[in-house]
Amino acid sequence: MARNYIRDKDWMYVGRAERMQSIFVNGVGAFMDFVRRHDMVRHGRLICPCKLCANRLHQLEEEVELHIVKNGFVSDYKTWVYHGQIEGLSDADEEEQEDDNLFLDEEMEEMVEVALGNTSPAEDPPFGGHREDNYDKYMNDAKRPIYENAKHSTLSWFVHLFQIKCLNKWSNKSFTMLLKFLKDSMPPGNHVPDNWYEAQKIMSNLGLKCEMIHACPNDCIIYWKENSDNTECPTCGEARYKKKVHGQKKDIPIKLVRYFPITQRLQRLFKCKKTAVAMTWHHRARPSENGRMSHPRDTPAWKDFDSRHPTFSQEPRNIRLGLASDGFCPFSFKGNPHSTWPVVMMIYNLSPWLAMDQSYFMMPLLIDGPKSPGNNIDVYLRPLIEELKSLFIDGVDTYDADTGTNFTMRVALMWTINDFPAYGMLSGWSVHGYTACPYCHLQTTSKRLPFSKKTCYCGHRRMLDENHPYRDDIIHFDGTKENRPRPDPLSGEDILAQWNGKNNVTFGKIKGRQETPQGWNKKSIFFELPYWKTNKVRHNLDVMHIEKGVSEHILNLLLCKDGKSKDNLKARRDLQAWNIRKELHPIPKAERKPHQSSQQQHVQQVSRPATAAPTGSRQQSAAAGKQSGRQQQQLQAGSVQRSAATTGSSSKRQLAELAAAQLQQQQASSFSRAGSPAAAATTWDHSCNIKK
Template structure:
């Protein structure tokens, strides 16, 4: 939205005396026009808003104190002409940003992730479940055994959730005439030839439309996707300090817009230092409440493109995450015997005693019933595949299985869970009235899966220590399974074991050629990071595959292995 604010896209709203314009929109647009004024007459590089945003950004990046920031503002005001409109204090800058709607709510949380101190717990000082203090422990003066006055006057919460309200941000999408027009692309601008180019072409989208015709009747109604993942905010590999942002994607927009940074909306910033795990539902409560309200009652907003007020409604179609976060959001455990959420209770798994890990098989069930690979034994696990592909669980199936199960949240809370039960909770998303009938509720982020497969493939080809999947333990598992006799380990005496080379084993010279080709690759600008930095010729090692996944998977490996 900062990009929209810099292009004066709101002028058409104020220039026309539109009687339908609501007070909130009028106030916002006047603030925008005021913010667009030059810092001083004749300044072409900065507006009042852009210089404030730039200064606040630098302040946050380098940890400036409020006092030092005020001193800088005073210096700049002395440097600029007398009629400049630069604010004089940090508080003035905050008020301008807040009035424009770029603000968030701070919600105190239990340090053990049991509850949020809101609604019925708003005035509590301790968690009613684990009895932990809402605030950090006070410093005590040893001489008088009294709490220091400064500390007592400003209690510091133990954990704070930052929530960015959804409705004001959606309203601002429609306050821009250009963005308001783009919000109907999925219905008016999309090519409808049956090919899958956009979520609107999917069966899940079409099923949702057929079940909720009133919602689908207005293409301006907003359809969202939710994504979440943990990251280290301090960029320190050795530090396990994890922060979990929750981001919303707007699927009304075209494919080349909906995943661009200006249209990705940060909704929640879940505090660190560790992952909330299944207790992520506690932090999702404010967002779910707002989504329910936006679905049931909607909200009145102004469409700058059609120049009229309308009642907008919002729906959440699905979530997107990696495998661990899938378990946190859905409640289905992605580890153990039933780790596959697609195969669910029909997951084919086997514990490998030597490798000490679970192995998941039965992939041939998804092939056509007459596919020749179903009868192949030697190339797979020594058996024929006669089974059929399992059916994914519907929302109704899940609710029937879970029944009236009560969730127990908190990192130190004991959960009564039966052996073999893959469910850790009843997901909070089922509080949404339409979630039960959504065709695809949770989706896996393909990038993470591709990265892992590519990393394992390269690690096995180059026999990189710690990354190769072909080792003595794997060969002993083949012996136990009674397959691949030609590569079973052989005892050659003196407590030594010989591992016969497999078909995919490449020589040291071939490894050198493989790494040499990767190191010398030239790609277009912005296509990917410099792969030559990730390749170590002497060690035959490759690191940092996450940023090189497209290059490695789609182009190089296919060509090089064929050659």
Template sequence: MARDRIWMDMNRDSAEWQSGIKEFLDLAFDGSPGRSTALCPCRRCLNAIYKERDEVHLDLLMNGMDPSYTCWKYHGEDSDDESTAEGSEGEGVRGDDFAVRDLLNTLIRSTEPENSKTTGEGTSEEMLHDDGNIPEGSAEGRSNEEAGGCAKAFFALLKDAEKELYPGCKELTKLSFIVRLYQIKCLFGLSNRACEAVLQLFTEAFPKGHCIPNSLEKVQKIIRDLGLDYQKIHACINDCVLFRKEYADMDYCPTCKECRWKAAAADELDVERTNHKGKKQVARKVLRYFPLTPRLQRLFMTEATSSYMRWHKDDRVDDGIMRHPADSLAWKHFDNIYSKGFSSDARNVRLGLASDGFNPYGIMNVSYSCWPVILIPYNLPPWLCLKQPYWFMSMIIPGKKSPGNNIDVYLQPLIDELKDLWYVGADTYDATTKKNFQMHAALMWTINDFPAYAMLSGWSTKGKLACPYCHMHTDHLWLKYGRKYCYMGHRRFLSRDHKWRRNKSCFNNETENRDAPVPLSGNDVVQQHASFEQETFGKTRKRKRDDDNKWHNWRKKSILFDLPYWKNLLIRHNLDVMHIEKNICDSFLGTLLDMDGKSKDTLKARLDLQHFKIRKDLHPNVSNGKYTLNLACYNLTKDEKKMLCKFLHGVRMPDGYASNLKRCVDLEGCKVSGLKTHDCHVLFQKLPIWVRNILPKKFVVPFLELSLFFAAIYSKELNPEELAKLSRTIPETLCRLEMILPPQFFDIMMHLPIHLAKEARLGGPVAYRCMYPVERYLRTLKGYVRNKAHPEGSIAEGYIAEECLTFCSRFFGNIDTKLNQPERHEAAARDEGPAGLSVFGTIDHSKKGFTFETLSKAEMKQIRHYIITNCEESNSWTE
């Protein structure tokens, strides 16, 4: 039975915690003779990696012990499950057999109805002996008849888990061998042909009577019996409809009358259908949909992840500081509305939806846009919430072109499933309580860049009403020479008594008496949707050119409003801070360095100033039919441009902090190109010094204020009072820039920062609502493309393989996945140095280019200070 674990929640410096850790290590490594390794139960490893005693001790000091691990059943302590206790005594690959039984036992229990024990039906515990074997007749008889389809497959897998790999093999069973082989294939990128060759070699090398599959297809079938699969849904080539429900048996689109099938595709390996002539027919367009419900259920199948799904309510610190979406006003507002229903059970899942298009080929001369839709569970704590192994692929929308407004057609299966999860829920097994419960799920918001914002929300982000927050009250100005709209008028966001509201000469020669626009509520949006006719989906429809006469910018009613709670959310779609910051940084760099095509201070911009009769000192001069431009305060001389480029060229960043900026700087041409989004993030926030000494104060002050604004928004901890202050200061910053920069500079990206602070007050920290982690995930998906003729199929198969291994890694201690791989420098930090202190790592002499240097006295003092303040062993010295 579990002992008293109060010490686990104490400070790691306390004597109780040190005594408790010693008790645990003694039990884990002295319980069986000759034991040298054991599972590490720290918050990072979660009983998934075998380590030696010193390594486990150091990990526990650094990361702390998993708070949900109160019964040390994997380390020799008695538990109710004998198979688990036996598995903790095992070592090496033999532990895989116990892990297989544990995994399958959990899967079977998750498919049982809640009342199976009271109705007299056989449960998994009754069907299985204590040693994990299936009783006679159960695999083919009563259990298979009574269990559902999923449970039937799990019982078949459990039978395979008992088969010896070959007669006399005591190390591996059939299932453990297949899982480990598939892990090697996926982790090291082994091709299908290579895996087939390896299987053929094994079948010839192993003794007679072995049960090794002779094809990769059989291996994949066994893996997919774990419940990890996806559906293929045919779509109209023009994105009009999905061939499902009432359209499932149609051969032609009911809207555009296009054929569902390719003309000649007998040798294709995509979606297959047999017609009356016996030939195979292949769909012209296929949506790959990954059901959400079983993936959410798997989060509750292990004790570790199941306990973390309640973290937002049980373990979160509520001190008024926002560190997680659960601290936000939007989350609390949702809880208040549905306090007696959805919010009454902390295990109900809150989700975020992210989507963006990318080119799966990695080459820019091929135009192709593939659109994955990703779901992020927000119940998890901050250190797991944004980890890729805990994300779910919902669907892959096929290319070649972006779906545009027709994305609603492809979202139909997901919306139907979300509605079922809201109204009905799903019967789910909770490994922590060892009981089933009714799990529900809700979508909190979407995460996307600004063009995708228009696709998902239905509000066009182009034209004169491009701002979704200002909506019909967007302050727009058409530039006669620049041939585009600009968005200024930020004085109306100032306080009513601000002196700049009455200043004419520095702005547009007019006073400002308007109030700031109020964002539309969900009910307002629904009312506006009812006022215009909904357009049909498909790429063949003709767009009406009546934008100038419209009082709104709606292009459609979003399918997300079919969700019953969507109109009650405070935030439905998030502005992407990452792309806003990058576009602003590019505009500043292009203008300061006067780069062709990127500068906002051009002849046309000066002519627009002359047209609006503002800032006469910047009007162009005409001499002999040629224009000459006066220097503005932000214009740099040739030497100043070289000074700026030389500074950027010489910047050195810490390892892993940013990319090499040197490759982006052209010293001769005084140009900066090829900056990634994170490069712009670093330049704009961490290096504001690059303009302080070469530009006048009236430009530097608002520039630094804008830089500090983004730095504050990106903070991991947000104070609502500080955000309220930012909401008051950002209008002044933008007004200062209005008095300096030409109107052409103020595109929609320059306007959107006015709304970011208020949105952060509603949604919480930006890290959970921006595209940085999503863009990294898209890079991962791009790596799955092995067959460039079918990129979506390659991504789907690669994702399923990775998902399977991630799920199995929670049961198998020796399977390497992204979930349990060490950090980049974790191995070096874990090695003990010659001095015997944890703060020192072992020198890797295999790396070339290292040198030995003698340290000065000042550097030695800094090292001593660092050791005393950071070394774990210093705690015992002070005591």
């Protein structure tokens, strides 16, 4: 009987000599197969479990095998939690899980069982209908082959075909044509649907509910609850539906919002035993070592939430979510201003590798364009906020497949993660102007650059320790010392105190300016959640945009990339206006040394890589050279002729040297004239010479 290397892991910890024997090598091969089956290899790399890497570094597949054989496994790692194995799952359950991955029909039966079976009486069936009838129908389809002696069952065949359609973006028309061809090419008596409409009905009963909510095109309201029967917007008077054309019977809304309720989606995670066990990973996993943050549960915000809401934190199956949103253009061609905004939620109960897996993301909202909702995004978030309030206060009865019992599932939103513009849209703080920093709020230090016409935020040294040497550095910063302490961020109670006695803004198309506290555009709808005002961290900036922006600007500055570098004449004139970094000030032409020729100045400028000409200066140089090139060529030809007439017996070599010297002098003089912002009458040299 073949040895089960996954159940029996005694082979993992042996001496250095035994690691070259077949039992250890075969065990490493079984480990790598296990990792591949659980899809833990990303872009050819996976977490290395050897003693040196210790599940901290990603290595190539072949390097991981060599590391394990050479160094051995890290100590106390018989449960492969970093490579797809679920902690707390018994050996029998693990074998059952492996078998489910091998038999496709059993996967379909499990999918039907999760979607239509083992449910609480309070849960409504998806898209209505009788649950018992749908359960029997789909269970028969999961067992019945698509045609006689076929490899795939009717349900598994269609689910795979439907997935291919979605991944490759097939149109409904092309999918119908394919179904007709497959139906005719298969043996008689097959169960292939006739068209896309019949196929869609099969998937709809297995899917989850989607609400189509009409919205005002000016983002004033959504036609939901009290406004569901209105035919025009009460704020701006815009019509709800498009004008009917000849022969049109059904009303077509001008703007549509798709809302996917999250309650049933979260309940289904507990109906499958595999995911039910994974949903308590944050409670069962070992704490991080040496105070390192390996999961959101290690953050002070998570621990502060647990201390403020002990009833919620005592149940490890209660769910904690994060929310993110950003706009994108769904069309491939450029120049289209259309902007669609999805709202995505992440589940922090899962392990880090599952929480960031796309298959576990949820999209409760899809806000249609053609323009960004801006500060009016709260209008579209209202159904989601109402559902989150209900899930936190009342909860919902949910079946847990791991324990075989029902429990009251509650849900909390921990924070949001966005780029800076979306940060302002969700938080309500104005991220533009002189007080754009949401951390420093009204104490933001900012100045206006007189030549670049931009706002500069220069109070970063306040965040340093009190004894940090940069606080006293007046040379490399803004010319001042920083003695102020670190600012205190606004708490939720502080924000609500600022709004005390003031009504929230009216969303949509409103004429005139609305009264708000200084620095605020609106009162965020997230404050309707009963726990939001006590959350230690409410909004976060995503790391990707920060790393990308900072690194790009540094590289463009160092490489002097055309049109991208921030080192230009305007920036250096701003330094001169602030009277800082004098070695970078531009030198007026009148201050040049008289004994230096234009050619010597040209050589001096080129030899200094930090003073490369900016893009605008190069373009002006090309224009100036093109404009006067013809005249300079004529002067050069005339001077050569005059030199030839006066010298008489001069050799051709002397004439050639004279012409080359005059050409170099002409190029140097045009280089020194070219970079002015206006023309040759400018006072400043484009190359921003650095004084010795």
